[in-house]
Amino acid sequence: GQNIDQPTEMTATEGAIVQINCTYQTSGFNGLFWYQQHAGEAPTFLSYNVLDGLEEKGRFSSFLSRSKGYSYLLLKELQMKDSASYLCAVRAFYGGATNKLIFGTGTLLAVQP
């Protein structure tokens, strides 16, 4: 079956670093995505990993280990505006139906002053 786990909530301090973990079990793995969603808004794309290793994009980095079924999103120099829900999603390949994403329940990050 398909399963994605991530913490429900996290709290961090402005200016600090926070790591949000995601573990997954899925067949036909074809990439892992992180999305950011502010309350009442559309999820927006943050990062994509399909090979093992670290992808860095500004203050955000994402890591993937396919053998361990594990990813994390690293947010540096936290800002108040980073308070949002962070969604881990795995793309499962079904022989044509790419981009069928399987989402975790999301991690609600609260950044405090």
Add this chain to the structure above:
Amino acid sequence: EAGVTQFPSHSVIEKGQTVTLRCDPISGHDNLYWYRRVMGKEIKFLLHFVKESKQDESGMPNNRFLAERTGGTYSTLKVQPAELEDSGVYFCASSHRLAGGPDTGELFFGEGSRLTVL
């Protein structure tokens, strides 16, 4: 460039009534997806269009749900008759096919249509 737009943003109906949700994808995006988030749970896949064709509708809950994408542009999702458990936020997303190069498969989401069935 306009993003993915959805209408209505919020709909409140009674059990047994009909509701139609509309999604306008980003212009030129062949792929259109419907997802749903029921309160407290994860966002779940409903179906996928490539242009006007249904590529995958394995996530559709039952035959009370009907999705269409006539002409391969905007899409509608009709729920008839609505039940209490249909309440949630319905997200539409689109992406385009990349000719060559790495396909990140980035989905662009709309803000969702919140459906409340009383």
